[in-house]
Amino acid sequence: MSVDPIALARDLINCASVTPASGEVFDVLERALAPLGFTVHRFTLGEPPDGPTENMVAIRGDGGPHFGFAGHLDVVPPGDGWSSDPFDTVIEDGVLSGRGAVDMKSAIAAFVAAASRTDQTSGTTSLLITGDEEGYATYGTPRIIDWLNERSIRPDMILIGEPTSVDRLGDTVKIGRRGSVNMWIDVPGTQGHVAYPHRADNPVPKLARVVEALNGLHLDDGTEAFPPSNLEFTAVSTPTQASNVIPATATAQLNIRFNNLQRGTDLVRLVEEIAEREAPGSTVRARISGEAFLTPPGRLYDVIVEAIREETGIEPELSTSGGTSDGRFLIQLCPVVDFGLPNATMHKLDECAAVEDIHALARIYERVLTKVFA
Structure with missing residues (x-):
């Protein structure tokens, strides 16, 4: 048949x-x-x-x-x-x-x-x-x-x-x-009115420092079989869209496509360390799709x-x-x-x-x- x-x-x-x-x-x-x-x-x-x-x-x-x-x-x-x-x-x-x-x-x-x-x-x-x-x-x-x-x-x-x-x-x-890992970086702050910034804690500038530091990372030069690993930011958000409110949190979403010089868990740990250094108190959520x-x-x-x-x-x-x-x-x-x-x-x-x-x-x-x- x-x-x-x-x-x-x-x-x-x-x-x-x-x-x-x-x-x-x-x-x-x-x-x-x-x-x-x-x-x-x-x-x-x-x-x-x-x-x-x-x-x-x-x-x-x-x-x-x-x-x-x-x-x-x-x-x-x-x-x-x-x-x-x-x-x-x-x-x-x-x-x-x-x-x-x-x-x-x-x-x-x-x-x-x-x-x-x-x-x-x-x-x-x-x-x-x-x-x-x-x-x-x-x-x-x-x-x-x-x-x-x-x-x-x-x-x-x-x-x-x-x-x-x-x-x-x-x-x-x-x-x-290549391997793939998605991550979400949450930076905490204190919500408040933009006219009274001393009564709030704006997480956006702190998240911006995290983004800048991660965007400047050089992970590796690749191998004979693989291109260099690369990190790309895919979204930045806050829970409020009001123009006169300092948000309580700010979140960045990113993806890393990586070669066999890297491991997903090591990359998550690296991002956690940089996020904590640039924005103390931040947290990182991660989902490793595969090595x-x-x-x-x-x-x-x-x-x-x-x-x-x-x-x-x-x-x-x-x-x-x-x-x-x-x-x-x-x-x-x-x-x-x-x-x-x-x-x-x-x-x-x-x-x-x-x-x-x-x-x-x-x-x-x-x-x-x-x-x-x-």
Whole structure:
């Protein structure tokens, strides 16, 4: 039974699975996998606001090698202003449009199509699919890892189908990702009338000193594989908008994208120290999304690069640029590489992917599986 990746991609995209996702979109994927010999396990965890999140582990075969494909069925909210219904796919001039076309339902459909065409006589293939990659991932891929560990199941290598290509399918493979930490710095003060500043304590100038000090930080010069770590402020706020009130608190929000010279906890500690020095009594809240990771050269590199080269004639760039992925969690299990469609329209209005790119991606994934199980 050969699966049509375009038909499956359309069926998946037509499910409005805004993060965190569960239910119908997983039903569609299960119906595609069951006839291919996969045993499908589904479990839903968590409560709002981070849940409920549904996850799926689908396994075919046994023994080694064990090749895992990871991905997510949740999507970001579509936003207003689409040319057509974001959850009713349209194909026009060879382009498939809909939320999730690039990030990353088409890649999941391409992998299922590849698995349907692969004569796997030994070894194990698994799909590790979450409904919460676009959100906080509290009940997503980390819980899939727990499920695997509880059953002593460990892939030898994992390919994540995130959209990594830039200008042309196959031009970029992500061999690692930067870490990410969000922080909120709260500086206390005493509310009062602007005409009587001696009866208040304005936190804004103190927060400004913190911002200036952090903005001048030089974290590192990067490495051969990673660019320099960078800190960016994303918001500054006070609880009152009245022009004649000194606020009781002032808050700055920032994000640090960091390479493997840094650790999230160390960066939080550094920010805490600077905030306390510049504005005594301030507090720092932090959420570490993931640590930086780098997959060393090996079999996973080789089979993916060879498959891309054979299908497209391109020698892909091995990169760590861009945002993070669930590889930040999956690296606990085995080597991880991200590779998928061109990413120019991900998260944008009228997200779309070329039909031929989806077919070609399925062929690349098929080549990867054939090499792994040869």
